[in-house]
Amino acid sequence: MNIAVIGTGYVGLVTGVCLAETGNRVTCIDVDEQKVLKLRDGISPIYEPGLESLMIENLSRGRLHFTCAHEEGFREADLIFICVGTPQRPDGPADLSYIEQAARDIGRHLVKPAVIVVKSTVPVGTNEHVKAVIAANSRHSCQVRIVSNPEFLREGSAVSDTFHGDRIVIGTEDDEAAELMTELYRPFGIPVYRTDLRSAEMIKYASNAFLAAKISFINEISNVCEKLGADVESVAYGMGLDQRIGPQFLKAGIGYGGSCFPKDTNALVQIAGNVHYEFKLLKSVIEVNRDQQTKLVHKALERFGSLKGLRVALLGLAFKPHTDDMREAPSIAVARLLTELGAQVVGYDPVAATQAARVLPPEVVYAADPQQALSGSDLAMILTEWPQIRALEPADFRRWMNEPVVFDGRNCYDPQQMKSMNMEYHSIGRASVLTELSVI
Numbered sequence: 001m002n003i004a005v006i007g008t009g010y011v012g013l014v015t016g017v018c019l020a021e022t023g024n025r026v027t028c029i030d031v032d033e034q035k036v037l038k039l040r041d042g043i044s045p046i047y048e049p050g051l052e053s054l055m056i057e058n059l060s061r062g063r064l065h066f067t068c069a070h071e072e073g074f075r076e077a078d079l080i081f082i083c084v085g086t087p088q089r090p091d092g093p094a095d096l097s098y099i100e101q102a103a104r105d106i107g108r109h110l111v112k113p114a115v116i117v118v119k120s121t122v123p124v125g126t127n128e129h130v131k132a133v134i135a136a137n138s139r140h141s142c143q144v145r146i147v148s149n150p151e152f153l154r155e156g157s158a159v160s161d162t163f164h165g166d167r168i169v170i171g172t173e174d175d176e177a178a179e180l181m182t183e184l185y186r187p188f189g190i191p192v193y194r195t196d197l198r199s200a201e202m203i204k205y206a207s208n209a210f211l212a213a214k215i216s217f218i219n220e221i222s223n224v225c226e227k228l229g230a231d232v233e234s235v236a237y238g239m240g241l242d243q244r245i246g247p248q249f250l251k252a253g254i255g256y257g258g259s260c261f262p263k264d265t266n267a268l269v270q271i272a273g274n275v276h277y278e279f280k281l282l283k284s285v286i287e288v289n290r291d292q293q294t295k296l297v298h299k300a301l302e303r304f305g306s307l308k309g310l311r312v313a314l315l316g317l318a319f320k321p322h323t324d325d326m327r328e329a330p331s332i333a334v335a336r337l338l339t340e341l342g343a344q345v346v347g348y349d350p351v352a353a354t355q356a357a358r359v360l361p362p363e364v365v366y367a368a369d370p371q372q373a374l375s376g377s378d379l380a381m382i383l384t385e386w387p388q389i390r391a392l393e394p395a396d397f398r399r400w401m402n403e404p405v406v407f408d409g410r411n412c413y414d415p416q417q418m419k420s421m422n423m424e425y426h427s428i429g430r431a432s433v434l435t436e437l438s439v440i
């Protein structure tokens with residue numbers, strides 16, 4: 001099939017590349033000229049395992065093209081994917097200005113009938129609005145069918161998630177469009193679930209809100225565990241054995257960040273509020289997460305009394321491993337608070353340091369490796385569980401730091417092992433006296 005993809009961010013680029021890989025002819029369109037030039041040269045503007053090599057392969061096969069010209073992308077397109085951003089507006093709801101613009105672009109430049117597929121995460125009712133905006137701006141009155149096809153990929157494993165996802169959701173009232181989508185996704189071998197437009201839009205928000213709720217729930221449990229001497233890792237494991245609960249998204253830590261959970265939970269509170277429904281549970285999920293992000297700083301304050309003049313090593317800055325995305329990373333709140341409290345902050349991240357320097361306070365300095373970050377530090381905070389950080393031996397902290405005081409926001413170490421090595425180790429909700437986790 002001939003496909004156009006509007007937006008070459010995490011979702012657009014991964015979608016475009018993967019659809020080219022399954023044999024389609026794909027043209028990716030972006031308004032950012034610099035990005036398009038890089039992409040044409042086979043350089044991925046984002047760090048995403050496996051993406052760049054797949055992109056280069058499909059560029060050289062001639063199945064993948066990049067352009068800034070919408071009309072060029074739409075000329076032959078059977079399907080047009082909208083993958084532009086829907087960031088959070090300062091007052092909470094999703095900013096739909098990029099969606100509106102993409103719809104106007106389609107209206108102005110479409111010269112043949114096409115199926116419009118909205119992959120961006122959008123509030124319920126937006127797909128219908130997109131169709132109306134296209135029609136209002138249409139120069140050639142082409143027939144347009146509309147499909148909501150929410151995206152469920154995770155950053156850091158986006159390519160693998162696209163090929164091995166749990167489900168593909170298609171929301172449309174149009175049978176022909178549904179058939180075309182089913183055909184397009186057949187090579188992926190992933191179950192396709194068809195529903196109506198509005199339900200598909202809601203599935204995306206409900207899924208992200210539910211996963212965020214699981215995280216805030218286990219973080220609340222970890223806070224109670226700390227007070228009672230129970231071990232949250234053991235509790236999460238025991239809970240996860242119940243198939244109705246499942247083991248995933250029960251990892252206690254310093255809360256969720258990223259480009260999706262924070263904005264989508266806020267947007268859903270707003271979407272419900274617009275129809276006069278107060279989503280109390282979700283409001284609490286958001287509040288718990290906000291408090292959890294700076295939990296390590298409060299633990300350190302309790303331990304040291306004051307952090308003024310202390311050198312703090314932040315290990316891991318991206319919101320999760322295997323990405324350089326800094327959007328809503330907990331490291332932002334942590335670094336801001338530490339700087340306000342007069343600490344000297346030194347950050348290390350295997351790939352996100354350049355992005356981090358754009359959003360962290362200007363006082364933060366950056367280390368090339370964990371040793372440089374830890375050398376001469378008074379305390380360390382583990383914020384992202386990168387393999388390079390997990391690989392540090394307890395003895396490394398002892399060797400390089402002034403005093404080995406470690407605040408672990410991702411529970412990377414065994415508290416007993418740390419204790420046996422005379423390390424001062426503060427975890428999230430782990431008990432200091434533990435029996436090994438095991439199913440007997």
Ligand SMILES: NC(=O)c1ccc[n+]([C@@H]2O[C@H](COP(=O)([O-])OP(=O)(O)OC[C@H]3O[C@@H](n4cnc5c(N)ncnc54)[C@H](O)[C@@H]3O)[C@@H](O)[C@H]2O)c1
Pocket residue numbers: 006007008009010011012029030031032035083084085086087098101102105119120121122151152153154155259260
């Ligand atoms: N990032 C993720 O992991 C993820 C996963 C699932 C769903 N989503 C959703 O997918 C959507 C896109 O997210 P993202 O992270 O890929 O966004 P992004 O901000 O990384 O990329 C958006 C791209 O669209 C381009 N763009 C904007 N308006 C345009 C226009 N009119 N024509 C052409 N290009 C245009 C921008 O220049 C940018 O390159 C959002 O709604 C998001 O919530 C994101």
Ligand SMILES: O=c1ccn([C@@H]2O[C@H](COP(=O)(O)OP(=O)(O)O[C@H]3O[C@H](CO)[C@@H](O)[C@H](O)[C@H]3O)[C@@H](O)[C@H]2O)c(=O)[nH]1
Pocket residue numbers: 121151152153154155156208211215248249250251252253254255256257258259260261319320
């Ligand atoms: O048990 C867990 C799992 C995750 N996290 C944190 O939650 C955040 C989000 O992680 P993850 O979901 O793996 O990454 P995202 O790339 O943000 O993916 C989410 O957001 C995407 C955008 O909507 C969706 O497509 C995905 O399905 C959804 O998992 C990160 O800060 C993680 O550290 C935890 O604290 N504990």
